[in-house]
Amino acid sequence: MTSELLGLTIEAVRPLDAAAMKLARELQARLTKPAGSLGELEELSVRLAGLAAACPPPRLEPAQLAVFAGDHGVHAQGVTPWPQEVTAQMVGNFLAGGAAVNALARQTGVTVTVVDIGVAADLPPADGLISAKVRAGTRDMTVEPAMTRAEAQAALEVGIQTASAMIDGGARVLLTGDMGIGNTTASAALISAFTGRDPGVVTGYGTGIDAPTHLRKVEVIRQALALHGPSWGGDPATDPVAVLAALGGLEHAGLAGFILGAASRRVPVILDGVIAAAAALTAVAIAPSSRDAMIAGHQSVEPGASVALSQLELNPLLDLGLRLGEGTGAVLAYPIVAGAVRVLHEMATFDSAGVASKDEQQQ
Ligand SMILES: O=C(O)c1ccc[n+]([C@@H]2O[C@H](COP(=O)([O-])O)[C@@H](O)[C@H]2O)c1
Numbered sequence: 516m517t518s519e520l521l522g523l524t525i526e527a528v529r530p531l532d533a534a535a536m537k538l539a540r541e542l543q544a545r546l547t548k549p550a551g552s553l554g555e556l557e558e559l560s561v562r563l564a565g566l567a568a569a570c571p572p573p574r575l576e577p578a579q580l581a582v583f584a585g586d587h588g589v590h591a592q593g594v595t596p597w598p599q600e601v602t603a604q605m606v607g608n609f610l611a612g613g614a615a616v617n618a619l620a621r622q623t624g625v626t627v628t629v630v631d632i633g634v635a636a637d638l639p640p641a642d643g644l645i646s647a648k649v650r651a652g653t654r655d656m657t658v659e660p661a662m663t664r665a666e667a668q669a670a671l672e673v674g675i676q677t678a679s680a681m682i683d684g685g686a687r688v689l690l691t692g693d694m695g696i697g698n699t700t701a702s703a704a705l706i707s708a709f710t711g712r713d714p715g716v717v718t719g720y721g722t723g724i725d726a727p728t729h730l731r732k733v734e735v736i737r738q739a740l741a742l743h744g745p746s747w748g749g750d751p752a753t754d755p756v757a758v759l760a761a762l763g764g765l766e767h768a769g770l771a772g773f774i775l776g777a778a779s780r781r782v783p784v785i786l787d788g789v790i791a792a793a794a795a796l797t798a799v800a801i802a803p804s805s806r807d808a809m810i811a812g813h814q815s816v817e818p819g820a821s822v823a824l825s826q827l828e829l830n831p832l833l834d835l836g837l838r839l840g841e842g843t844g845a846v847l848a849y850p851i852v853a854g855a856v857r858v859l860h861e862m863a864t865f866d867s868a869g870v871a872s873k874d875e876q877q878q
């Protein structure tokens with residue numbers, strides 16, 4: 516059973532508009548630069564025109580980042596050295612403006628909002644905090660499904676509603692962020708399930724674990740996949756919400772909804788690291804065309820991120836060796852994405868600037 520909001524959102528996720536893409540390609544060819552010289556920015560601008568069904572597409576301002584925060588029952592399996600309380604403490608840090616993502620967001624002009632979708636501790640109301648707790652942390656995926664289907668759907672809806680509210684408030688681009696001690700374990704489990712790749716290939720070192728902890732982390736993921744995998748019988752696409760409920764975090768569900776919400780409104784969404792990549796695979800399994808609204812902000816150090824992005828056929832814009840999360844890689848990529856659109860609005864054409872084109876010079 517799919518909830519009404521999720522069903523309507525899935526229906527509204529449509530393919531790119533071919534006519535707007537053609538106009539953007541033609542415009543790119545007339546701008547005062549050698550053809551193709553803006554590299555990946557050119558194809559990106561064409562895709563953004565197709566997404567908006569307009570050429571030029573709207574300028575990507577203002578930009579809103581949502582940091583989905585949640586805790587993880589699998590923390591009990593010793594997959595991370597950090598205590599679970601750090602999730603709530605870092606939320607406090609985001610709200611006070613003292614985290615890396617706050618500094619980088621101030622640098623690039625992005626507004627940061629935190630969504631408490633599943634932090635284990637009670638968080639007092641605060642400016643910049645959306646209190647939408649579905650549950651105080653997930654269950655341990657090695658013992659039982661991390662979420663019930665109803666909880667996974669509720670968290671997907673929180674994500675959709677967050678995207679809608681931000682777009683209604685004027686946002687023209689959304690950015691993903693996450694905070695959740697233990698969430699690289701849930702990310703690797705989701706990535707393994709949705710790509711069919713072995714947990715040994717997609718599991719990384721998260722916040723920084725030693726080799727024995729890494730071995731245990733891979734084993735924990737194998738155990739969860741062995742327990743739940745038979746329920747989707749080798750084909751996760753038949754019931755992606757069941758896969759999400761079994762293995763995911765509340766923040767993965769929120770992020771998947773956020774991505775679907777953006778795609779349904781034809782607004783681009785810049786993905787951060789491995790947690791966003793796992794959520795993106797989930798979103799694509801739910802609504803395949805949502806892929807076209809996604810921009811991979813950066814290449815996380817986590818191996819699962821590369822596996823997920825290559826399955827999604829997304830090229831990360833930056834490769835800075837980041838493995839922090841919070842939305843840091845998305846925030847850093849934002850000026851590049853906004854620049855790709857700005858070029859279409861502001862560059863002169865060969866005609867308007869009186870610059871001879873290559874063909875004219877040859878005549
Ligand atoms: O974004 C990434 O690719 C990324 C890679 C490694 C760690 N993280 C962050 O680190 C936390 C999870 O790490 P861990 O080791 O507790 O699973 C969580 O808060 C994530 O935001 C994030």
Ligand SMILES: Cc1cc2nc[nH]c2cc1C
Pocket residue numbers: 597601605693694695722839840841
């Ligand atoms: C300190 C700290 C900051 C983080 N930011 C995102 N994930 C994090 C994990 C830790 C441990």
